Amino acid sequence: MVTNLLTDYWPILVLLLVSLGFAGIAMGGGLLLGPRRSSARKQEAYESGMRAIGPGTRQMPVRFYLVAVLFILFDIEVIFFLPWAVVFRQYYENGLGAFILLEMLVFIVILLVGYAYAWKKGALEWE
Amino acid sequence: MPIISSTDLLAILPTAFVVVWACTLLLVDVFAGAGGKRLTPWLAALGLLAALVLSVRGGGLEQTAFNGMLEVDGFSHAINALVLGSGLLAVLLSVDYLRQHGIAKGEYYVMLLFSISGVMLMGAAADLIVVFLSIELLSIPLYILAAFAQPDPKSEEAGLKYFLLGAFAGAFLLYGVALVYGATASTRLSEITAAVAAGLENPIFLLLGAALILIGFGFKVAAAPFHMWTPDVYEGAPTPVTAFMAVGAKVGGFAALLRVFIVAFPSLGADLAPVLIGVVAATLIIGNVAAIAQNNIKRLLAYSSISHAGFILMAFVPYADDAVYRDTLAAALFYLLAFAVTSFGSWAVVMALEKAEGKGLELQDYAGLFRRHPGLAVAMFVFMLSFIGVPPTLGFAGKFYLFRAVLEGGYVGLAVLGVLTSLVSAYYYLRVVVVMFMQDGKPQAQASPLLNLATAVTAVGTVALFFFSQPLLDWAAGAFLRLF
Numbered sequence: 320m321v322t323n324l325l326t327d328y329w330p331i332l333v334l335l336l337v338s339l340g341f342a343g344i345a346m347g348g349g350l351l352l353g354p355r356r357s358s359a360r361k362q363e364a365y366e367s368g369m370r371a372i373g374p375g376t377r378q379m380p381v382r383f384y385l386v387a388v389l390f391i392l393f394d395i396e397v398i399f400f401l402p403w404a405v406v407f408r409q410y411y412e413n414g415l416g417a418f419i420l421l422e423m424l425v426f427i428v429i430l431l432v433g434y435a436y437a438w439k440k441g442a443l444e445w446e
Numbered sequence: 447m448p449i450i451s452s453t454d455l456l457a458i459l460p461t462a463f464v465v466v467w468a469c470t471l472l473l474v475d476v477f478a479g480a481g482g483k484r485l486t487p488w489l490a491a492l493g494l495l496a497a498l499v500l501s502v503r504g505g506g507l508e509q510t511a512f513n514g515m516l517e518v519d520g521f522s523h524a525i526n527a528l529v530l531g532s533g534l535l536a537v538l539l540s541v542d543y544l545r546q547h548g549i550a551k552g553e554y555y556v557m558l559l560f561s562i563s564g565v566m567l568m569g570a571a572a573d574l575i576v577v578f579l580s581i582e583l584l585s586i587p588l589y590i591l592a593a594f595a596q597p598d599p600k601s602e603e604a605g606l607k608y609f610l611l612g613a614f615a616g617a618f619l620l621y622g623v624a625l626v627y628g629a630t631a632s633t634r635l636s637e638i639t640a641a642v643a644a645g646l647e648n649p650i651f652l653l654l655g656a657a658l659i660l661i662g663f664g665f666k667v668a669a670a671p672f673h674m675w676t677p678d679v680y681e682g683a684p685t686p687v688t689a690f691m692a693v694g695a696k697v698g699g700f701a702a703l704l705r706v707f708i709v710a711f712p713s714l715g716a717d718l719a720p721v722l723i724g725v726v727a728a729t730l731i732i733g734n735v736a737a738i739a740q741n742n743i744k745r746l747l748a749y750s751s752i753s754h755a756g757f758i759l760m761a762f763v764p765y766a767d768d769a770v771y772r773d774t775l776a777a778a779l780f781y782l783l784a785f786a787v788t789s790f791g792s793w794a795v796v797m798a799l800e801k802a803e804g805k806g807l808e809l810q811d812y813a814g815l816f817r818r819h820p821g822l823a824v825a826m827f828v829f830m831l832s833f834i835g836v837p838p839t840l841g842f843a844g845k846f847y848l849f850r851a852v853l854e855g856g857y858v859g860l861a862v863l864g865v866l867t868s869l870v871s872a873y874y875y876l877r878v879v880v881v882m883f884m885q886d887g888k889p890q891a892q893a894s895p896l897l898n899l900a901t902a903v904t905a906v907g908t909v910a911l912f913f914f915s916q917p918l919l920d921w922a923a924g925a926f927l928r929l930f
Contacts, residue, residue, distance in 0.1 A: 389622060415449060422450075432469045432473060435473060435476075436472055436473065436476050439476045440476060
């Protein structure tokens with residue numbers, strides 16, 4: 320099984336080469352054949368087709384950052400529930416329901432500690 | 447179907463206790479009033495002490511726990527004792543320093559406890575996945591602690607640098623683990639050995655994986671050529687954090703390094719020996735030679751800690767030799783202990799002289815220390831002697847056992863290099879002594895009772911424990927690994 324490991328990756332290598340080649344042809348073709356007419360508008364930073372309204376290094380309220388970090392944190396931790404839910408029935412049918420429930424409870428309690436800390440520190444308040 | 451029994455939990459009781467204590471402490475600190483917050487350091491120290499008692503009481507326990515993920519044995523108990531003792535010293539050093547520098551926050555001690563639990567797990571990790579997880583558990587709190595003096599730009603820089611290079615090292619480690627898994631179809635240390643014994647189809651992947659794992663650990667223990675972050679991080683981080691980082695991270699890194707390579711990769715000993723010799727030689731030479739040029743005491747001690755990582759790695763070179771690996775393991779543990787005591791002591795003296803905004807850290811600020819504060823100067827003298835390896839200090843015993851183990855392994859050249867670089871190191875250590883004793887100046891030390899206590903304990907320990915070297919070595923030799 321171990322020996323097949325590398326040969327299994329052949330299609331990926333081929334895909335990689337094809338995509339590199341395709342990108343190369345498309346970009347190289349554009350570079351060679353396309354007209355180049357520069358204008359002030361074209362030199363501006365690309366902002367999804369909108370007119371740029373200022374430099375990219377404006378100050379942002381740090382609160383956005385905090386909320387985003389908290390969101391990612393809890394979001395990722397919720398993903399750990401999924402594999403647990405997948406094997407739950409298996410454990411339950413083997414008479415280990417209490418055990419696996421307890422395991423998840425330990426995890427949730429640790430999450431709650433972090434949640435209580437963030438709450439008390441005022442990380443969830445906008446002002 | 448994997449199941450965890452109560453004996454598993456009992457096996458890691460000290461580690462679990464530290465983790466639960468840290469979580470509780472976090473809540474206690476955030477919900478307590480100003481009066482309660484003052485108790486946080488002492489609660490942290492109490493928790494560490496309790497964990498130390500638990501660890502010593504369960505000292506005879508030998509058990510494979512969590513379906514082979516953890517291996518509780520004499521080695522893991524020794525690592526527990528080392529890191530919990532270091533943690534207690536770190537708390538002792540931190541309390542007044544944090545208050546004086548206006549960064550006394552309860553989270554500091556919580557992070558310290560989490561980092562310690564990571565080191566404890568590393569001592570017992572018997573699976574490469576657990577090794578990786580515990581290395582992260584050790585490192586992530588340290589990244590935060592390194593930047594704890596924010597908005598001081600030096601501290602922020604230290605935190606960011608440490609974080610980026612730590613993540614980089616983690617990637618090396620993980621890629622190595624993946625390659626080892628590719629070669630042996632397992633991450634369990636014992637199963638890797640079994641797979642190697644049964645014959646591998648692609649042995650080159652095992653070697654590649656082991657080499658990448660070595661690089662990952664090299665970053666963690668600050669061995670050359672993976673040491674570049676050390677002086678900047680050690681200089682920028684708040685000094686008590688540096689003191690813990692120098693010892694705690696090294697203990698954890700070496701614990702995992704020794705267990706992983708001795709248990710899982712004994713077959714690679716001959717292939718890795720030249721690499722290891724190169725790393726050791728580079729670390730010893732770079733650490734000791736670069737330290738000569740330093741005028742900042744924190745940077746000087748940082749390079750000194752790099753060179754000591756080289757000395758400990760020296761014991762690691764003959765790891766695959768069945769006849770001597772026990773002696774080298776004992777010598778490495780003993781050297782770690784000697785380094786821990788001496789290092790904490792020297793950082794305590796640095797803290798006594800450090801003033802706000804990074805003043806008082808130049809070597810010249812130590813001029814005349816003997817006249818003004820003879821106690822501090824004599825203590826620093828003892829630590830410098832111990833770093834050089836002059837009897838009667840722990841450092842001498844550590845180097846003695848180390849060189850003996852290396853000679854037993856048949857690496858005469860390495861031992862000679864060790865002695866020569868020790869001689870070089872005498873220059874910059876004695877330079878500190880000369881400045882303290884023979885030059886005039888007006889150093890100002892803040893006498894804080896806790897700091898004085900820590901300095902006195904480590905200074906006395908450095909000398910007194912020397913006379914108990916043999917029992918200590920026996921203790922280290924009892925800290926064997928469970929092999930399969």
